[in-house]
Amino acid sequence: MEFGPHLMLASLEGAVIAAILSLTAMGLSIVFGVMRVVNVAHGEFFMLGAVLAWYVTSALGGHPALGFVAALLIVPVLVAAIAATADRLILKRINYDADRTIVGTIGILYIIQQTTLMTFGPDARPVEAPFNTRLSLPWFEFGENGFAMFWPWGLSTTSYKLFVIAAAVVILLGLWMVITRTKIGLVMRATQQDSEMAQAFGVPVGTVYSLVFGLGAGLAALGAVLVVPIQQAHYLMGHDPLLLSFIVVIIGGLGSLPGTIVAAILIGMSDGIISVFFSPTIAKIIATLLVAMVLVFRPQGLLGKTAP
Amino acid sequence: MLEVKDIHVAYGQVKTLYGVSLSAQPSEILCLLGRNGAGKTTIMKSIMGLLPVSEGSVTLEGEDLTNMPAHLIPRRGIGYIPQGRRLFPELTVAENIEIGLMTRKQGPDTRDWVLDLFPRLRERLGQAAGTLSGGEQQMLATARALCLRPKVLLLDEPTEGLQPSMIEQIRQVIVRMKAEGFAIVLVEQRVDAVLSIADKVAFIENGRDVETTSAADLEQNPDKLTRYLGV
Ligand SMILES: Nc1ncnc2c1ncn2[C@@H]1O[C@H](COP(=O)(O)OP(=O)(O)O)[C@@H](O)[C@H]1O
Ligand SMILES: [Mg+2]
Numbered sequence: 001m002e003f004g005p006h007l008m009l010a011s012l013e014g015a016v017i018a019a020i021l022s023l024t025a026m027g028l029s030i031v032f033g034v035m036r037v038v039n040v041a042h043g044e045f046f047m048l049g050a051v052l053a054w055y056v057t058s059a060l061g062g063h064p065a066l067g068f069v070a071a072l073l074i075v076p077v078l079v080a081a082i083a084a085t086a087d088r089l090i091l092k093r094i095n096y097d098a099d100r101t102i103v104g105t106i107g108i109l110y111i112i113q114q115t116t117l118m119t120f121g122p123d124a125r126p127v128e129a130p131f132n133t134r135l136s137l138p139w140f141e142f143g144e145n146g147f148a149m150f151w152p153w154g155l156s157t158t159s160y161k162l163f164v165i166a167a168a169v170v171i172l173l174g175l176w177m178v179i180t181r182t183k184i185g186l187v188m189r190a191t192q193q194d195s196e197m198a199q200a201f202g203v204p205v206g207t208v209y210s211l212v213f214g215l216g217a218g219l220a221a222l223g224a225v226l227v228v229p230i231q232q233a234h235y236l237m238g239h240d241p242l243l244l245s246f247i248v249v250i251i252g253g254l255g256s257l258p259g260t261i262v263a264a265i266l267i268g269m270s271d272g273i274i275s276v277f278f279s280p281t282i283a284k285i286i287a288t289l290l291v292a293m294v295l296v297f298r299p300q301g302l303l304g305k306t307a308p
Numbered sequence: 309m310l311e312v313k314d315i316h317v318a319y320g321q322v323k324t325l326y327g328v329s330l331s332a333q334p335s336e337i338l339c340l341l342g343r344n345g346a347g348k349t350t351i352m353k354s355i356m357g358l359l360p361v362s363e364g365s366v367t368l369e370g371e372d373l374t375n376m377p378a379h380l381i382p383r384r385g386i387g388y389i390p391q392g393r394r395l396f397p398e399l400t401v402a403e404n405i406e407i408g409l410m411t412r413k414q415g416p417d418t419r420d421w422v423l424d425l426f427p428r429l430r431e432r433l434g435q436a437a438g439t440l441s442g443g444e445q446q447m448l449a450t451a452r453a454l455c456l457r458p459k460v461l462l463l464d465e466p467t468e469g470l471q472p473s474m475i476e477q478i479r480q481v482i483v484r485m486k487a488e489g490f491a492i493v494l495v496e497q498r499v500d501a502v503l504s505i506a507d508k509v510a511f512i513e514n515g516r517d518v519e520t521t522s523a524a525d526l527e528q529n530p531d532k533l534t535r536y537l538g539v
Contacts, residue, residue, distance in 0.1 A: 183410065186399070190407050193396045199378040200356050200388045201452070202411035 005139045005152045014272025019168035020223045022264035024241045025248035027219030033255035034192040034212045037101045041108035043242030049221025050233040065130035076218040083217030084210040116235040129229035133159040253304020309491045310460045315364035317354045324350045325515045332491040339502045340495045342512030348495045357381040387453030391464040393445045397438030408455025422451040443474035460491045511536040
């Protein structure tokens with residue numbers, strides 16, 4: 001394939017990665033922003049989303065679309081409930097102390113991972129996509145006959161991948177509306193800025209924290225349900241999303257939601273493109289290098305504010 | 309109405325209040341005077357349930373508030389104007405007011421009432437609170453607390469760092485709230501500003517209330533100011 005069409009193919013792969021990553025990283029970013037909790041177990045909530053999606057779709061049977069829609073509706077809520085319970089049982093009891101929450105969430109990481117290994121097992125299991133039409137893509141060229149459009153061999157994507165990109169955009173827009181336009185969003189932002197004063201104005205900060213921790217995990221699970229028809233469910237699949245989410249949150253700026261989106265697109269696209277042209281390992285190396293550069297030259301991240 | 313009885317409070321291991329008792333009645337201004345670090349802010353935070361009270365009690369109209377979950381205390385009708393304003397800086401003026409209204413589920417009539425008290429805020433509803441001037445921030449902090457239609461208003465150094473014209477405006481609002489029947493607890497450094505509006509004065513020293521007296525008595529015996537405040 002020529003360079004142009006090849007780059008377009010790689011960009012589409014990158015856009016799918018960016019779409020999933022922006023959901024997952026957004027979950028990590030919201031939890032850190034509001035609660036100041038570094039959630040090391042975030043990748044496991046992602047994995048749990050994929051594994052539970054497998055359980056839901058295989059339990060339902062029937063047309064793949066039926067199971068998929070059910071998983072999309074049930075799984076994020078289920079994972080959010082599990083996360084909110086973990087918040088109540090563990091994080092609340094250690095008073096959200098910065099150091100102890102890291103150790104606490106490492107504990108949650110292993111509990112979820114090993115429980116999955118014991119029940120779901122070590123195999124990778126596929127979930128069928130609800131629809132998966134192969135779509136050939138055109139390419140344009142100026143030849144002897146002027147402007148021409150043709151369909152290069154191998155330049156194609158699937159309807160499902162386009163759906164993933166669109167779904168992520170819709171979900172993120174919805175999230176943005178909730179945060180900026182609703183009462184619960186207002187309460188979340190007030191809690192983020194001054195939790196003591198939020199309490200002095202009647203905000204049940206403990207409940208808000210449980211909700212936010214659940215929301216963060218639910219977003220990761222939502223990303224996982226979307227990705228599992230492309231990438232199989234496996235009990236160790238949480239590592240990469242965790243690493244990439246951390247990279248995104250640091251590059252975007254701690255606590256900055258727009259920064260998270262920008263960085264997720266940047267990292268997701270470059271991860272996709274570099275993986276296609278070179279290798280996934282080089283993509284991770286470059287992303288990690290980028291974090292180091294950001295930490296050295298712009299420690300507050302791309303869109304983060306400097307500490308007052 | 310608001311009764312604080314012999315409360316003992318600590319920041320973690322650091323004990324700060326060693327038995328403070330106060331009482332505030334409707335249509336009355338109780339002023340807390342004391343040197344920096346005496347424990348005035350700590351008393352207010354303890355009333356709001358933001359610090360654990362190890363001994364003693366806080367009651368409002370007979371209901372025990374001691375160690376009630378902190379978010380329920382403002383819902384009982386206590387409006388707090390903390391030292392240093394403590395607005396939600398990235399929220400707009402309108403959103404800061406909305407938070408106040410949500411505390412006791414107040415509606416648009418209360419919103420209009422507070423905005424009529426502070427017309428300057430109405431012109432700046434869409435502005436981020438952190439970008440207001442000091443005086444406007446104090447107005448907003450006061451408005452946010454009044455949005456509760458509280459029975460008790462706690463004001464912690466509301467005139468700190470303000471220009472004289474603004475201090476006068478805040479003072480007028482306090483007097484008006486007294487006339488509305490609120491019980492007011494006021495912490496103030498500027499003794500002259502206090503004596504003209506206070507009904508009772510409590511002197512706080514080293515985490516204790518050492519003497520409570522009427523403002524009239526204090527005018528007769530100004531030497532008490534020298535004794536407790538060194539002014
Ligand atoms: N967060 C805190 N942790 C520990 N000690 C504190 C804290 N805040 C205030 N203190 C201490 O409590 C005492 C009373 O402080 P405060 O109530 O702020 O005094 P005031 O408002 O009368 O100036 C002081 O000795 C102060 O150092
Ligand atoms: Mg003080």
